[in-house]
Amino acid sequence: MQKLLITGGAGFVGSNLAISFKRDYPSWHIISLDNLYRRGTELTLPRLRDNGVEFVHGDIRVIDDLERVGAFDLMIECSAEPSVLAGYGNSPIYLNQTNLDGALNCLEICRRRSADMLFLSTSRVYPMEVINQLDYLQKKTRFALAPGLNRSGVSAYGFSEDFPLTGVRSIYGATKLCAELMLQEYIAAYQIRGVINRCGVLTGPWQMGKTDQGFVVLWMAKHLWRGRLSYIGYDGKGKQVRDILHIDDLYDLLRTQIECLDELNGSVFNVGGGQANSVSLSELTTLCQEITGNKLNITSAPETRAADIPYYISDNRRVRDRTGWKSRKNIDLILSDIYAWLCQYEEMLRPILE
């Protein structure tokens, strides 16, 4: 590897990956390309520069911006409108143009440069229509899958890659699935190599959390600075469950994937914190209270938002069996890392996250 291109490289995932790769592979030329669409991404620019990562202001919707980067060996495609709520109540144009057309531009530039691609996809490729119809128990603080579910791709471990893909999944999820399909076609047609990672919730320092994306950071920031929070949907009790993965654990996996790209070429993996790192909003509240010492009066908005789901946990067994990877940072470590980061950079972060 000589040159690594990270699209969305000023965003939460992209900037953290760029800096970690540069730390561990100092001889690599690493380029972070981003159009700074996400509010707060501009704060990562000095950090990229100080860590030896080259920043290129560019837009993946414009293929010439990608052309300008010149030859490279591998792309990690992290640019996106990453909100599952995008397009509901507003236009889906930006979402489609970035996640669909932009992703196609990224593939096309990989073809022209004979470069490989690691693609950041999402658990939201699995149809919410089907996930919503599963049977759930209401426990005291969270939803749980009803025992004895007999459906392909879902078990006590969570959702596996065998979960059926037919059904409505959100516009965001559909754009990501389309991009996945096209990457598979490019791998077959043009001999580029690639891996698809369907991630659950990713989090950690430098995530500019907001109500529609990055809820773990948002929750901690609101507790720390005594902001306002609401449990939205599913009767407003905060019982929705997700698994969460620290960005450093994702980095470890991508590093392995680069090292073993020949063996892993064409693979599709569910990647997340798994059952052990799952949390409901109500449980997250308790943890944030313990860490910050602050208790908020969280309001309820019972009506469920479009594209929400009550429960998602990644079944990581395939990626673990194929690569030996498993996450190392548990929820306590994830939250204490986020808390320390918020405290360290309070002045800079508060105007954005508060």
Ligand SMILES: NC(=O)c1ccc[n+]([C@@H]2O[C@H](COP(=O)([O-])OP(=O)(O)OC[C@H]3O[C@@H](n4cnc5c(N)ncnc54)[C@H](O)[C@@H]3O)[C@@H](O)[C@H]2O)c1
């Ligand atoms: N964070 C998560 O929980 C999560 C979960 C599953 C999948 N993902 C995927 O991981 C990837 C990274 O997400 P993230 O959490 O870092 O989000 P992010 O919003 O922090 O990063 C995305 C970056 O892409 C940039 N961008 C947007 N449109 C662009 C365009 N047209 N051209 C160039 N850059 C553009 C944004 O400015 C931003 O910096 C995305 O593909 C997302 O779908 C994220």
